[in-house]
Amino acid sequence: MDCDLDTLLVFLEQTGCPAETAAALARDRPLTAQGIPSATGPALAAALTEALGMPDAPDALVQEGSLDDWLEFVARHINDATLKPAALARIVKSTEAIPHGQAFALDRMQPQDAPGVTRLFHAIYDAHYPVLDYYVPEKLIALNRQQAVLTLVSRLETGEIVGHGAYYRSSPPNPAVYEQGQVLVNPDYRQTSMAFRLLRELDTVSYAMTWAEAFWGEAVCNxxxxxxxxxxQGYTPCGIELSLMPDGAYAKEGAAGRVSCMMAFRVHRDKPLPLYLPEDYRPVLEGILSGFSLGRDVHFSSGDQTGCRETVLDSRIFDLAQVERVQVAAVGRDFPTHADALEERANRLGLAVVQVYLNASCPGTPWAAQTLRRRGYVFGALAPLWFPDGDALMLQRLAAEPDFEAVKLYADRAKAIMAHIRQEWGARGR
Amino acid sequence: MAVTKAALKELLILAGVERAVVDALPSDAPMLRHGIDSLDFPSFIVVLEEHFGLTIPEAEAWELRTLDDFAAYLDARAPKA
Structure with missing residues (x-):
């Protein structure tokens, strides 16, 4: 987890500094020179120690530090290994029994709800939620202010938080694309309609997010x-992410082995884009595109046009899931070299899944897809607006044969995608 | 005015339940054992609340298992529609 300026300002507010005062502070001037009381420094240092596991702040920082000085101090010392136990200890310390059978109300998360949200994540995931942001109330408040996350809560009259749902920026490089998910319900409130009502309220909220271009989700297929x-809710299936979730993640629901997910999108604000796609995938891609109303200049080709620039690529490995997600913002002539490096890394690290998202506004994308297919990749998804300037064509590499029979699908369009993937999987190497 | 089972079945369809499931649903059998799932049921509750302009408390909602239960419950609550 990082602690950016917005998060630091929330910590400052927790010491009693009014939000409007905090927002107006110059970054490079000592806080005490801007009317902030001298008692604020020690309080801020103590808050950072308790919440983030920071070491004691030096006297000069406490007495004369500017926002930039505090940020530099935090950046130098922040460390997930010390942050996590501090954050969890703080949650445990504040945890009280949740009253049973109370009426609940849905609302956007208010700052005072944030500690309750962290307690809910802890109640459900214990220490195992992979994103530490959700264990730090100040970070969660800052993410909501930045519109990186939109948190909905289900709140009891007593103020405790017993349900959660969110839109959040996740894997897509396009910040205007939000994932819907993190629907959590306190175990004592599962025999209610809360989850359904959270999803319904999220849907209503999505239409007020006028800056969002698209929403998406990954639905498990067990x-x-x-x-x-x-x-x-009007989401259109556009891909199957085979074997995405790790073994055991859904064992309580009776799933054995890795679990696949169905990717679905709902586009709210489209923009005209070129779309370069492999001819071999025309049937499955036309089937997906028929579910959307997109303004696309579509070009199918056999992949004989190589990239013309250097490849621009970013990737993230999800250790717990043994999954690597690779974002190819631009396909260049050097793409095969990158594909080889992905192969080597996947084998060395024993990755179960590698997903490569190709920016399909690049003319070289069909060629890049062929490059991947020669290495055993199969079709995964066509994700609209995934990149700021293009849709994504996703291909996936699997270390082991997926359990196709275990993949349960609801919509006919999803079943058609699966039929294509299964056929392509069977034809690999022929 | 009594709430008819036919009206409840139409509201089930409005809640998103497939017509074939609704048509085959006996009025005196537990809905959750006859094709109504954990998504359909709360959706039906919300549709009822909106249609009849009332709030069905969670504890009471999950005690209603059959269409007959719902009809009796709604009759007793003097629905507006």
């Missing part, structure tokens, strides 16, 4: 309830 919910 059952169809989530897919059905997405279908009713």
């Amino acid at each position: 059952h169809v309830v989530t897919q059905k919910s997405g279908d009713r």
